[in-house]
């Protein structure tokens with residue numbers, strides 16, 4: 452039968468059905484057409500799309516679990532929103548790499564790698580792999596330097612911040628770091644027992660970075676239990692990163708309504724975490740904008756990492772940051788510098804209490820440069836202590852910095868990695884957790900063992916060690932973090948004998964990834980001043 456006749460016959464037989472449909476009231480019409488749309492989406496479009504992804508897509512040659520190809524959105528809901536799965540995707544990545552090899556297709560457009568040469572190609576200086584909008588989209592920080600996607604814009608913003616974070620610049624912060632560590636240690640002595648050291652370390656790191664940013668710290672260390680309201684607010688903000696990532700627009704709209712139209716006490720009744728988040732944003736906004744006002748009034752002697760961002764940089768084509776960009780930078784530098792450094796210190800103390808031999812060895816080493824428990828010691832000296840540095844490295848290996856897969860977009864035109872062609876727009880992932888727990892490079896990877904860093908040849912471990920990431924988007928605050936870690940850990944261990952509170956469980960230190968690792972519980976310790 453010719454095609455035209457077939458079409459006419461089909462239309463004729465469908466006509467009664469169509470007439471019946473048109474005779475329904477509008478509400479039924481809407482219901483039936485919605486049902487027809489959903490049915491054909493689920494039973495027709497999704498299966499066809501799945502078959503295309505499995506057999507015909509340019510990425511179809513790449514091994515991986517087929518179930519992950521059903522839907523990008525379902526993957527996100529499954530791994531991010533379901534409370535029991537939230538933050539555990541990267542553990543699964545590692546299992547998938549063990550099963551499928553160094554390259555795994557983890558979603559329709561996502562490919563994960565476990566190959567250090569590929570890592571170095573993606574996270575290198577002048578990379579063409581930009582941060583992916585699919586992840587760096589959190590409404591509370593998407594205009595910060597951390598979430599700036601465009602490579603040129605990110606470079607210009609980093610250049611403005613870089614002079615404040617170079618090694619020589621950090622050396623000039625010695626007095627600031629030492630004085631905050633002294634305050635922290637005095638507070639530890641004063642509290643003595645049941646010290647929430649997880650929050651204590653956060654308070655220490657945040658008081659340093661906020662002083663450097665705003666000429667006055669947030670005063671966190673002075674809080675009686677290391678739990679100022681805005682720190683609890685920050686914890687809510689971090690908890691919300693998954694929801695922000697999956698529903699950025701909804702989160703932004705709700706946040707806007709809550710912020711602009713409802714009094715804060717009302718927001719607190721409706722959603723305590725949202726009220727916390729807005730409180731934290733307010734604190735950061737007030738702090739950074741008051742610095743901007745001082746700068747505009749001609750004060751050029753003030754100490755603020757933001758100074759260069761208040762002005763245009765015509766040479767690099769960067770405009771002065773808007774108030775929103777400043778606020779987002781204020782939030783993200785506090786966030787970037789607080790939890791990461793805090794976690795590494797947390798793990799160091801936890802594992803030292805579990806490994807008395809290591810603690811003894813560290814103490815002996817510290818005594819060689821600090822004759823008494825409260826002796827002054829320069830950061831430069833602590834940097835030269837091999838066992839202290841090995842403890843710090845091993846604790847960074849356990850805390851991972853940002854363990855998540857740091858997704859990057861394959862540039863337009865595509866690229867070939869490990870023999871597989873990846874079209875432009877493919878999202879590549881690499882998880883520090885996978886590299887840091889590679890048993891070939893780090894034998895017995897789940898054992899906290901600082902002495903592994905004291906062997907003659909550490910080159911292979913160094914190659915697979917990336918707590919600060921690498922390349923153009925390497926951590927800006929790396930030197931500051933290293934200085935904080937040396938001074939805080941060295942002086943803490945020299946001054947105090949420390950132990951876990953009885954009810955602290957090993958499972959309290961298990962973590963999931965909410966951008967940074969989030970432990971199941973908090974580390975609580977007792978601390979006794981040493982006599983000698």
Ligand code: HEM
Pocket residue numbers: 596597598605609660783784785787788789791792793795851852853857917918919920923924925926927928929931932
């Ligand atoms: C032990 C402590 C720290 C670790 C392990 C760490 C780790 C990292 C990692 C892995 C990244 C890359 C994130 C990504 O690609 O999405 C990063 C970025 C960043 N870090 Fe850190 N960080 C630490 C401390 C600090 C401190 C003290 C600051 C100071 C404010 C800081 C500021 C930043 C900033 C601004 C970025 C964004 C850089 C960019 O996107 O170009 N970090 N950090």
